[in-house]
Amino acid sequence: MDDLLQEFIAETRETLEALSGEIVAWEAAPDDRERLDAIFRFVHTVKGSCGFLDLPRLSRLSHAAEDVLAAVRSGERHPDTRLVNAVLGIVDRIGEIVEAIDGGLALDDSGEELLIAALDEGADATVPAAASLPMRSPTRSVRLNVDLLDRMMSGMSDMVLARNELARRLREEGADPAVEAALERLSTTVAEMRDTVTRTRMQKIDALFSALPRMVRDTAAELGKAVTLHIDGSDVELDREMIEMMRDPLVHIIRNSIDHGIEAPSARRGAGKREQGRLSVSARQSGNQIIVLIEDDGKGIDTDALVAKALRSGSRTEAEIRGMDERARLDLIFEAGISTKEVATAISGRGVGMDVVRANVEQIGGRIELTNAPGKGLSIAIHVPLTLSIISAIGVGVGEQRFAISRQAIEEIVSVRGEAIRIDVLGDTPIATVRDRRLPLVDLGGLLGLDGNGDNVMLAILSVPGGSYALAVDTVLDHEELVIKPSAPAIMMTGIYAGQTLPDTGIPMLLLDCAGIAAAAGIRFWREAPADEVADEVHAAAVSALLFDDLDGVRRLVPLSAIDRVEPVATSAIRMSAGKLRLSLDGRIVPLAAQGDWSAQPTAHVLRLRDGDTEIAYAIREALDIVDLPEVMLPARTPGFVAGVVAMDDAQIEVLDLYWLFGEHGDTGQRSEPPLCLLDGADTAWMTSFLKPVIESAGYRVATALDVSDKPAVVLTMDQVPQYFAPQVSVVRLRREVENAASDDSIYRYDRAGLLAALANGARV
Amino acid sequence: MSRLFLIAHLAGRAVAIDSAQVDSVVDIGAIVPVPRADKQVKGLAALRSRVVTVIDPCAALGVAHSSEDSARAVVTRIDGHHYAIQVDSLEDVAPFDMVPLASGIVLDGGWGQAGCGTVELDGEPILVVDLRVLVPGALPIAA
Numbered sequence: 001m002d003d004l005l006q007e008f009i010a011e012t013r014e015t016l017e018a019l020s021g022e023i024v025a026w027e028a029a030p031d032d033r034e035r036l037d038a039i040f041r042f043v044h045t046v047k048g049s050c051g052f053l054d055l056p057r058l059s060r061l062s063h064a065a066e067d068v069l070a071a072v073r074s075g076e077r078h079p080d081t082r083l084v085n086a087v088l089g090i091v092d093r094i095g096e097i098v099e100a101i102d103g104g105l106a107l108d109d110s111g112e113e114l115l116i117a118a119l120d121e122g123a124d125a126t127v128p129a130a131a132s133l134p135m136r137s138p139t140r141s142v143r144l145n146v147d148l149l150d151r152m153m154s155g156m157s158d159m160v161l162a163r164n165e166l167a168r169r170l171r172e173e174g175a176d177p178a179v180e181a182a183l184e185r186l187s188t189t190v191a192e193m194r195d196t197v198t199r200t201r202m203q204k205i206d207a208l209f210s211a212l213p214r215m216v217r218d219t220a221a222e223l224g225k226a227v228t229l230h231i232d233g234s235d236v237e238l239d240r241e242m243i244e245m246m247r248d249p250l251v252h253i254i255r256n257s258i259d260h261g262i263e264a265p266s267a268r269r270g271a272g273k274r275e276q277g278r279l280s281v282s283a284r285q286s287g288n289q290i291i292v293l294i295e296d297d298g299k300g301i302d303t304d305a306l307v308a309k310a311l312r313s314g315s316r317t318e319a320e321i322r323g324m325d326e327r328a329r330l331d332l333i334f335e336a337g338i339s340t341k342e343v344a345t346a347i348s349g350r351g352v353g354m355d356v357v358r359a360n361v362e363q364i365g366g367r368i369e370l371t372n373a374p375g376k377g378l379s380i381a382i383h384v385p386l387t388l389s390i391i392s393a394i395g396v397g398v399g400e401q402r403f404a405i406s407r408q409a410i411e412e413i414v415s416v417r418g419e420a421i422r423i424d425v426l427g428d429t430p431i432a433t434v435r436d437r438r439l440p441l442v443d444l445g446g447l448l449g450l451d452g453n454g455d456n457v458m459l460a461i462l463s464v465p466g467g468s469y470a471l472a473v474d475t476v477l478d479h480e481e482l483v484i485k486p487s488a489p490a491i492m493m494t495g496i497y498a499g500q501t502l503p504d505t506g507i508p509m510l511l512l513d514c515a516g517i518a519a520a521a522g523i524r525f526w527r528e529a530p531a532d533e534v535a536d537e538v539h540a541a542a543v544s545a546l547l548f549d550d551l552d553g554v555r556r557l558v559p560l561s562a563i564d565r566v567e568p569v570a571t572s573a574i575r576m577s578a579g580k581l582r583l584s585l586d587g588r589i590v591p592l593a594a595q596g597d598w599s600a601q602p603t604a605h606v607l608r609l610r611d612g613d614t615e616i617a618y619a620i621r622e623a624l625d626i627v628d629l630p631e632v633m634l635p636a637r638t639p640g641f642v643a644g645v646v647a648m649d650d651a652q653i654e655v656l657d658l659y660w661l662f663g664e665h666g667d668t669g670q671r672s673e674p675p676l677c678l679l680d681g682a683d684t685a686w687m688t689s690f691l692k693p694v695i696e697s698a699g700y701r702v703a704t705a706l707d708v709s710d711k712p713a714v715v716l717t718m719d720q721v722p723q724y725f726a727p728q729v730s731v732v733r734l735r736r737e738v739e740n741a742a743s744d745d746s747i748y749r750y751d752r753a754g755l756l757a758a759l760a761n762g763a764r765v
Numbered sequence: 766m767s768r769l770f771l772i773a774h775l776a777g778r779a780v781a782i783d784s785a786q787v788d789s790v791v792d793i794g795a796i797v798p799v800p801r802a803d804k805q806v807k808g809l810a811a812l813r814s815r816v817v818t819v820i821d822p823c824a825a826l827g828v829a830h831s832s833e834d835s836a837r838a839v840v841t842r843i844d845g846h847h848y849a850i851q852v853d854s855l856e857d858v859a860p861f862d863m864v865p866l867a868s869g870i871v872l873d874g875g876w877g878q879a880g881c882g883t884v885e886l887d888g889e890p891i892l893v894v895d896l897r898v899l900v901p902g903a904l905p906i907a908a
Contacts, residue, residue: 161815448801485816488900490818493802494800507795507811508808508809508816509797510797510799510809
């Protein structure tokens, strides 16, 4: 936001300087239309920016001036000297306030009412004198034309390439050390210059996103809707000019989403959605473009209404409409003068439609894509090219060839032989386990059909939209700053390259498109549904299960979703203690189920099964494979650790009964986040000393005061009226007397069973 | 009206290339292959401080490979990208009158797309090829 403010100040100051001449000229000739327009544009711009930046005083002043000037423009009022004076008074005042904002000074707002009142017809001609301000210190900044930066940038790229070539030639011819040293110095300077020039053009897209929460909040409030905004990828860097060009389309799309997309709370309830609309704005780099994705869970676009509108407006004939597929119909939204909403609202219906949005995006070489799910939401993807032409990259080698990978995509680089790195094969698919993360593994040599040398394999962990994967390469070379140029269409068509470059070696090198490689390797990422997502949208898919040999030699299955991980443990960590088999694991004790003798070997494999906060371990002999769990299962005759039996390739395979296992072995008292019981009221001292141990042993966390983030599951009090009150938190009240004189729902304070039952009841509500 | 044409040997045949399509004639050095790209794309080569995409016309035209690889190439600029089309040899640049293919002549295979007319060199008809056709991903400009 500070960036925006600084920009606003600089811009306003600059316009004011340019305007000072106009103002004087207008004063001399109030009928001069051009001067009037210039001043009108100024106050109009200031007004627009103020709304955005939340500067109410400036907003009020500029709004008043704009109204009057609009009246003059339309001929309703005549620009007499008094009016001109009043407007100029306001323009001066705007300048003063801007300086005050910049200097961080307070400026009292006395006289502003007078200034505004002076605009009225028939107002007194007195305009208060401007308050004198302390002189500001001159700021060390200039505003530059982006064209100039462009030229600088392309000159810089050529300079780097020329230096590379020079370096290569010198190396080939074996230059003398003095020349080498001079070249070295040149290289350093060029590198520094390049950094600086690049920075002048780049800006985090946060500059665009930071204003969104406020805007979404205000827009939603104006419309009486509730919208939660999710922002992702704020640190994606984008050309400064791109960011400016994206501002209007983005704002427009978001306003549209809230106005037309997301329904009113009552309609959402009716449609079985959460009352709060969900709007997500994210940015990511993909290959040589930036994708800004705006998704809402509103009602989507009603293509039928669009079609009807197009027919009515006469822009399309019925025959044309009939020939259109769904996508073409959807694209009607981009035609001038078409909106699904009958009545234009104050928010989005200002005569600017999606046609203008698309034009703006296309103007910067981008494109816009709609994905419409009627009734469920709309997702709009804006693709804009990455003008960023110098990137920091890591070179990787496969066989004889080198490729570049953008530093931005690399999470880390590890050696396969490093600790905590394993490569396994699931089915025929290799996977890498890096510390605790299990990642799909792509062998770059294999994918590209190049012969790797097989050993000395390094893994580059790459982060792509949706997830991460490991890319196996033979060698990792140095880090380089590379000038990336787009590749020919024939090369881009492969989908796995993002561009090409000529590094110092003089041998062309391709920049890999990490997302493209993932796609080419067939990796699909699925998003783990956010916790607050509606659960009933989950489709019944085949359940994956792990096939394993149990300790008693029987082959069994267990649903994969319950398995946290499979790991070897020393059998010495397994003990029969406190009446149960238990496994010591990472300093904790986890209940263990085993169907046979585990003590013969020094290590045993255990499945770590997890259900919410409860964890149990299940000792097995060997994990075999991941398979789809057959749907038909014959249930076991008696409840036990086997739920039933399924047929797989003519074999009868038993399936573990997770329900029974957790019921039998799970320690319910070991929840990682126990429910909170708040002791409230005057008698907390008694409750703390007498009741706390009892309540804690029943599995609650006890507190007498709440942290901000705490929400009690149940409140325990001895007062008639609890001090703490929140909806959906039940209150258990204790009484001192054995007899329930008031016949209310209170509980005698020494009634242990009654108290615990009431707590349990309350905590569940 | 006569235009300048470059007479070259390409994929084992003598062809004429409109000089307007020719940026320069060069000897290319090491070629870095581009895995997974179309087979016409021989790879990338450095040309001074520029990277060009090397096109193998034999693969583009669907004809059998000539015996040895020539380092000679004709550089052409299509849609903002530089391509080096490998040629066997270069003969001459001279003004010619291009005439359309005579009626009834249908060229085989890939030549049919690339050939857009003939010029006559000492009584010998030479096929005029459109370099754009050899470059995958670039559509020939409608005449």
